[in-house]
Amino acid sequence: MSACRFEPQVIAAAERDEWTATLREHLTECDDCIAAASVSPWMDRFASIGDREHRLPDASIVYLKAKLLQGTLDVRRASRPMDVVQMIAYLVVAGGWAALLTFKWKAIEAWLRAMSPSAIVLQHSTESLSVSLIAFVVLLASMTVMLALHTIMAEE
Numbered sequence: 001m002s003a004c005r006f007e008p009q010v011i012a013a014a015e016r017d018e019w020t021a022t023l024r025e026h027l028t029e030c031d032d033c034i035a036a037a038s039v040s041p042w043m044d045r046f047a048s049i050g051d052r053e054h055r056l057p058d059a060s061i062v063y064l065k066a067k068l069l070q071g072t073l074d075v076r077r078a079s080r081p082m083d084v085v086q087m088i089a090y091l092v093v094a095g096g097w098a099a100l101l102t103f104k105w106k107a108i109e110a111w112l113r114a115m116s117p118s119a120i121v122l123q124h125s126t127e128s129l130s131v132s133l134i135a136f137v138v139l140l141a142s143m144t145v146m147l148a149l150h151t152i153m154a155e156e
């Protein structure tokens with residue numbers, strides 16, 4: 001350690017930038033005080049940086065953050081089976097439409113033809129769709145709409 005008796009005064013003067021004539025004169029002849037004076041402002045800044053930027057967060061904040069992270073993990077875990085159900089629903093709806101178009105195409109075609117203006121004008125009677133097929137189409141359509149709504153809601 002430095003033994004110069006002026007050092008505390010030199011450091012205080014460097015911090016406040018208030019130099020007396022005596023201290024200025026002393027700096028010209030004392031290497032220890034020159035070193036102390038040049039390092040002092042930097043040491044001061046370093047100390048305040050330590051206070052401001054390296055302060056540990058409050059214990060309650062750390063606890064709350066941990067709780068929030070735990071909560072999102074729980075939600076993610078709970079929503080995973082829901083995604084599986086959604087995937088199955090998508091497959092059922094897509095398969096339903098595919099089956100309908102594949103196996104009942106003739107009936108749908110006839111139904112569409114019956115709906116056309118020429119058919120109505122000609123009063124051409126075609127076989128009507130069975131009640132079960134209409135129910136199936138309505139069910140598929142409503143499932144499709146519900147799935148679409150669920151997907152939109154889940155994304156929000």
Ligand SMILES: [Zn+2]
Binds near residue numbers: 006030032
């Ligand atoms: Zn000195």
